[in-house]
Amino acid sequence: MNSTTTTIIVTLLVIGIAGAIGLYYYRKRSLVKLFEEVYMNAHQIPKQNKKSFLLLMFKESLSKPKDKSKQPGDNLKNQKFVQVQMIQMNRILKDNSLAKDKVTKRALLILADYEKWEKEKTNKAS
Numbered sequence: 001m002n003s004t005t006t007t008i009i010v011t012l013l014v015i016g017i018a019g020a021i022g023l024y025y026y027r028k029r030s031l032v033k034l035f036e037e038v039y040m041n042a043h044q045i046p047k048q049n050k051k052s053f054l055l056l057m058f059k060e061s062l063s064k065p066k067d068k069s070k071q072p073g074d075n076l077k078n079q080k081f082v083q084v085q086m087i088q089m090n091r092i093l094k095d096n097s098l099a100k101d102k103v104t105k106r107a108l109l110i111l112a113d114y115e116k117w118e119k120e121k122t123n124k125a126s
Contacts, residue, residue: 031110034061035117052089054114056082059089059107 038057045053060076075081092098092108099105 031113032117035114038114039118039121049086051093051111052086055089055093055107055111056085058110058114059103062103062106062110 038054042050042054056076075085092104096108099108
């Protein structure tokens with residue numbers, strides 16, 4: 001290998017690593033922004049329904065609507081839909097093996113991350 005090839009390979013490697021680091025910080029920043037929005041809205045929810053409602057919010061934010069004219073949170077305006085989903089989310093929280101699809105599993109992971117973030121936030125404030 002000559003020096004030109006080595007230089008190109010090293011440059012591409014550095015650009016790839018810098019891109020991966022940038023993507024990591026971008027995702028982390030957007031996740032923290034989402035957590036802060038949820039934290040501000042979570043105080044309006046009764047304590048017994050908080051975890052199931054948070055799981056529902058995370059699941060709705062992750063799901064993409066089939067109809068592009070709809071927004072991801074449009075289903076949350078329907079009271080019957082919310083009640084049925086809250087019951088389902090409560091069952092999923094009691095038994096994580098009931099979560100079969102990718103969106104629900106990802107929402108459970110985000111909920112766990114949110115709970116860690118919330119605990120850190122309350123510990124910093126104390």
